Structures are given as C-alpha cells and as structure tokens.
Amino acid sequence: MSTGQGTGSGGRAIEVRHLRAFLAVADAGSVTRAAARLRVTQPVVSRTLAALERHLGVRLVDRSTHHLALTPEGVAFRDRAAAAVGAFDEALDPGRLHARPLRVGHAWSAFGPYTTPLLRTWQQRHPGTPLELLRIDDRTAGLTRGEVDAALLRGPVDTPGLVTEVLFTEARVAAVAADGPLAARASLSLADLAGDAVVLNTVSGATTLALWPPHTRPAATVTVANTDDWLTAIAAGRGAGVSGASTAQMHPHAGVAYLPLDDAPALPVLLARREGPGHPALPRLAALAREIVAREQRTRPRDSGAERE
Template identity: 40%
Template sequence: MDVELRHLRAFLAVARNLSFTQAARELSVSQPCLTRSIQRLESSLGSRLLDRTSRIVSLTPTGQYLLDHTQRLLAMLDSTLNAVRNSGTLRLGFSWLLPDPWAQQAIADFESSTSCQVELLRRDTPTAGIELGEVDVAVVRRIPMTKDVVVIPLFEEPRVAAVSITSPLARRRSLNWREFKDWPLVVNTVSGSTRPDDWEEGGAPEQVVTCGNYDEWLELVAANRGVGVAPSSTSRRSHHSGVRFLSIKSAPPICVYLVHSPNAQHPLLGAFLESAMVNTRQGME
C-alpha cells in the first residue's frame, strides 16, 4: 500500500479545516499539490475520504474513521520523533539543593556513557517541573500528592536544624526531635522536606511559619521567625551569615526520590535512572 506520511498529513489538515484553501495555507503548499496528495491517498486506500463541491468539503464515514484513528497515531509519532530529536539533552529538575556527591557523580557517569548532556533546571513546584512538562526527571524530597508521577526511592539523608544566630538556640550543639513542639517551625509548603505531620501525634510544633521556596525559608530562619529543618547537605552547602545549623537527635531521616511522568518519552531516561541507582548502591557500600 503506497501511503506516505505526507499524504496522511495532507488529509488531516483538510479534515480539520474542512477547507482545501485553509489546509494548503497551514501546510505551506499549493492547492493543486494538496489535491494530488488527497487523490493519491484515496487511490491507495481504494476509498473516498472526502465529499467536496465547489463550496463545501465534508468527511465520508470512511474519512471520519481515518481521521479518528490517524490523528492519534500521528500525534504519538510526532511525540516520539520529538523525543528522539531532543535526546541530546535530558532535563533534570530540582527545587533546591541537589544531594551531593550523588547528583554530581550520577550526572557525570550518565553523560560519559551516553554523550547526552544533563540540563539542570530549578522549578519551585511539588514535582520540580514534572507536572508542567518542563523537565524529563526530577529530584524531590517528599512524595508528591499527585498520582500522575512515577516515584523511585533513592536513599535517605539525616536531618539538621537551622536556627538564627540571634536565637538562644544558636548556643547549643544539637537539638532533640521532641523539642521542636516548643518553637515555631518554618515550612516551605511547596518543595520543603519537613512538615508538622513528620512528628508523632502530640509532638509537632504548634506554630508554623510558611513560605514558598528555599530562599524564603532561609531568610525567614535568619530573621528568627522560627526554626527550620532540612537535609544534612544543606549545612554543607548553604552559607548564610545569619543562620547556624545544628544536629538533631532522634530525628527520622529524609528520603530522596526521583520522579518522572508515566508517559515520559525521552529515549535515554532509562539510562539516567540506571546511573542514578548504580550511584545510590555505590554510596551505600
């Protein structure tokens, strides 16, 4: 059957517009060329797809059937081709500090084995850009509430406390997890790793100061609006003159996850996930 993609795309354009003039304009071809493509398609299929007069274009029942099925198939084909076309870059989302040294090593190993470059994109959303289609895979420290993502647990990080240097707590070396109910807790409600429901019943902080991203969280702690809780990597990589980090006794760890869309199209996503898991296992050895 001598049917080419250009014939199908010509048919879809006419079927959507119900006008040869508008379809030709959409495809940037001449009307005679478009007419020949439709005639070639109908001849190859042995069926009339369009009823046309000098003024009106309409779909035959066979044409409607072809439209319903071909439109979906070509959309899938275009999505696949775009994924291959963009396979030279994989977009990794994060909402704040990537865990180290895991992230740097996983990225380096993936780029070395695939020649694909990882583009790092900060997105202050619960899934670090997955739900907006802005990234291919993302690192998060809380399981998103949405069910429209695949969640892959990686490893756990210890928690540390962040306090203002003007707070009396800054004179201490450590805090106990059960003590936090006595102080306001600064919570990044969008992408933060710690919330009141992380404490057992009766032990959660009674007062919560909310914000929407990591930078606001850090500044609220520095201003002594409350105490913050974050992964231990924060204490190594955040250098704010107004904040001091303390260890926390008896605190449950924070889990790090990779998330991606169940409909993810990037052809090298599997290779990145494998690199991530290999470096996770090596870090545990």
Template identity: 40%
Template sequence: MNLELRHLRALVAVDEARTFTDAAISLGTSQAGVSRAVAALESTLGVRVFQRTTRSVTPTAAGQRIIEHARRVLNEAKLLEEAARDHAGELRVGYAWSALGSRTIALQRRWEEVNPGVQLIWVQSNSAAAGLADGSVDLAVVRRRLHDPRFTESPIGTERRYAAVAATDPLARRRFLRMADFAGRTVAVDSRTGTTVEDLWGPEAKPSSLRPIQGVDDWLTLISTGKAMGMSSEATATQYPRPGVAYRQVRDAPPIPVFLASWKDDPSVLLADFARLARDVFASPPPL
C-alpha cells in the same frame, strides 16, 4: 480550521482551572486568547465542550470525552518532544529546593563517563513537580509523592533531616538536635514543595506555629534573622550554606524518601540510565 496543540492545551487548562482567567494565568497568556482557542476548537469539532455560567465552567458529557482524548494527544506530543531532546544530546533534571546535595557532583561525573555525548542539565523550579508538568525538564528529583496520574515516581534513596537555626540561637551550639527541640518554636514551611509537616511531631513536642513561605530564599531569610526555625533534607544543608544559618542533624527525625518522577510510559533510555546511577550514588557512602 485545523486543530492545533495550543487549542488542546487551552482546553485542558480550562478543565483543570475551571475558570478561563485561571487557565490563562497557568498558560501565561490572556483570557481572551484562551477563550478564542476554546471557541475555535468547539467550532472545528461542531460540539460544545464547556457549559458556561456566570459562576462556573464545567465540561459537557461530550466535552469530558474530548478532554480525555486531548490529554492523551498532549502526552504523546510530550513524548515526541522528549525523544527529540534525547537526540539533541541533553537530559534536563528538575528539582524544587535542592538537587542531590553532596551526591550531585558524584552523579554528574558518573553520568559523563557513561553518556559522554549527552549533557546533564540541572534546573531549579519552585513547583510541586519541579518543572515536570510544564515540560521544562525530562525528569525531576522530588521528596514527596506527586499523586498525579500522569507521572510515575521511582525511589532512589533516603536522606537525613537537618534543622536550620539562626547562628545566634542557643541551639546552634549543639552538635545535633532532636524533634523535641522544636517545641514552642515557629517553623517555616513550604507547603507546596517542602517535606516538613505538622504530623512529624507528636502532640507533646509540636511547634507553636508553622509559618508558610515560598521557596528556599524566603526560608533562609526568616531563619537567619531568627524569626523561625526550619527543617529540611541533608541536600539542602549541603547546597545552601548561608551566613547566619547553622544546620544541625535531627537525630530522631524520620528519613526523607527521595524519588525520581517522570511521565508515564516515557520511552527514553536516558531516564533509566540516570535512575540507575542515582541509586548507585545513594548506595555509596556520602562524600565528606
């Protein structure tokens, strides 16, 4: 039997998840399918890759070396896919919560002037790498470091932080807010993709609690019903107007850095074009 990419994907997924069940979930397949793929790989190579017990799955010494080679092969396959996508005439850009807010249209127009034959497609993905890890996008707009050795992040600008409160909240009557206005309040946060963490506040002005949510819709629903406050980037305030939610700039909050994340050693010239245009729109005054 010849090795196939699906065998390598199953191998790497098991190594990352350390269980066949979780690996199957991450790949969107069955546990039996993952087990068969790993068994087929071990049979083809004639080497046991994983040491299995009732409680854990760990790579053998030989398996660890094989897994590293598998990662490199999968990365190269990813680059081949991206090169083919460049030729197909599209660039897919992922984002978790919001793209570039009011700057998105300006960038879209500049892109069409520079690359009229390449379609720019925006893809929302509620994952830490905004769709980059699973290959659904070519690059991603992220507002927090990924700390993943497979990716590189390039800064393109910063954004102001905005509070989100229920329209009936007395704070909504103010023109702007300060960090101290969150003291004693419940703040909705997405720990996987959001930019709001408890360390933003000093000890004298901390919220009373942080309420975990998943995704922007959950966040907006809690805020509009008065069950929590929120804080996010100016792009979120622009991209997600919602009846019952008021956005107010937080004047003394630190700015949010914005990065473009991509696979390391990606040869695509389209990514360089996009990064240059993105920096240009951040350097220009934001649209009204």
C-alpha cells in the same frame, strides 16, 4: 512527510513538522523563541500549532499569558510527540545520536552529595545527550507541568500520573538561627523546636506539621515559598526549620546553623518521571543514579550523616 496519522478532524495530514513546532514551543515557552529556533516566522509556528490542535481536537498550549504554558493534555502529548520525532529521526539516520537535552528538575539540593559525581559521569558517558539540572520551586519541580523530563524530589509524592523510585534516604537536620540559643546544642529533637515558630516552605518543601507528634507540634508557623526565603526567615530568628542533610551541604548560610535532629525519620530522595515512554535517556539516568549512590556510599565516611540505610 506525513507521520501516517491520517487527516483526522483537521482535514489535512499531520506531519513531523507539526510535532517539531509543538515541541519547540513547549521547550521555549514562547512562540517567538520557538520560531527563532526553527528558523521560520512566528505566524508559521502559530498556524502549525493551531493545525495540530485542530487535528487532535484538544488545546495543547494555554495562550492566556505572555509565558505560554502547556495544558494537561499538552503535558501528556509532549512525551508522545518527542518519542515520535525521535523514532522518525533515528529511522532516517540510525547512527546519529539524538541530542535533545534531558531536563531534570529539583526544588532544592538536587542530588545532594551525589550531584557533582552524577553530572560529571553523565557528561563522560553520554556527551551526545546534555543533562540539564533545573531548580523549579514547585512540589514536583516542574514535572507535572511538563517543564522537565524527570525530577529529584524529597519526601512522599502521591501526585497522580507519576512514577517514583527511592534512590537513597538522608537524615533530617534542624536549621536554627546561628546566634540563637539552640545553635549551641550538639543535637536537637522535634520537641526542642516546638516551643517556637517553625518555618515551612509550603510550595516545594517536604516538611509539614505532620512531622511532629500531635501533642508536641509547634505553636506557630511561618510560611514561605522557596528555599531562599526559608533560609532568610530562619537567619532572622522568625523560627526554626527542618530539612534534609543535603540542605546543609548545598545551602550553607552564615546566619543559619544546621544540627542533627535525633528523632526525625529519614527523608527519602526520589527520582520521579511521568507515566509513559518519556525521554529515551531516562532508563540510563535511573541506572547511573543508582550506580552513583552505591559507589559513593561505599567510599563516603559512614559518620557523615548524609545518608541512612
């Protein structure tokens, strides 16, 4: 059945099966896995995808590596294709819930203390739409690459094409070696960390040297690419780190002590999505996230340090 787009430059009508093949490849990251999911052969998927690209006149998938990746045009087209397929399915069977998973990325600490309440409440209210929480070590947690539908991010995000909403803010904490001299302190200041190296996650972290005043910036930095390496470097005494209070809750480490950081500004926690229609369940996710934060903040002890107004 045709989508009604006409024949375009490819000379043949584009049908819903072309969109389904593209979405399967985008989700699976592989033509082979997409073919298995669609129960067709690999050449069929390749030909179908190629026909769609010819029709649109753009390359949607970068085939230069074994792990396929969407091009920027593919990322932009993915939401439109998913919306079109969803509308088509709903028109044929309005009573059937579309069960495409809602994928939410995060680079570390997810939704902090609200992670479990969010997942449990979503499952209770929306069992027909699985919520998948994916850790992706990237500043936008895979959102700009089209790997997820939304992302929970920390710190300011100025990436073009993204829409963000601040859900809550959390206090920042210092992370120091558990057997080091700073671990015995009740709290620390940014100046206390400036005498030694600071460990920065330059791939997905929210802390940069700009957090310190120019006259008290750390003398040296150690750069890492993910939270696991960040913790390992701090435990080994290579330097101290700064993160949000949720990191202390979600990533305890025997070799790392987390201490309040008295003079650091609060860290905003954002829900981000791409511009455009996106996954149909995104408005429900945003509403539930706001509800969970409001509910938990009413009942959570005020001295927990997890959030600041």
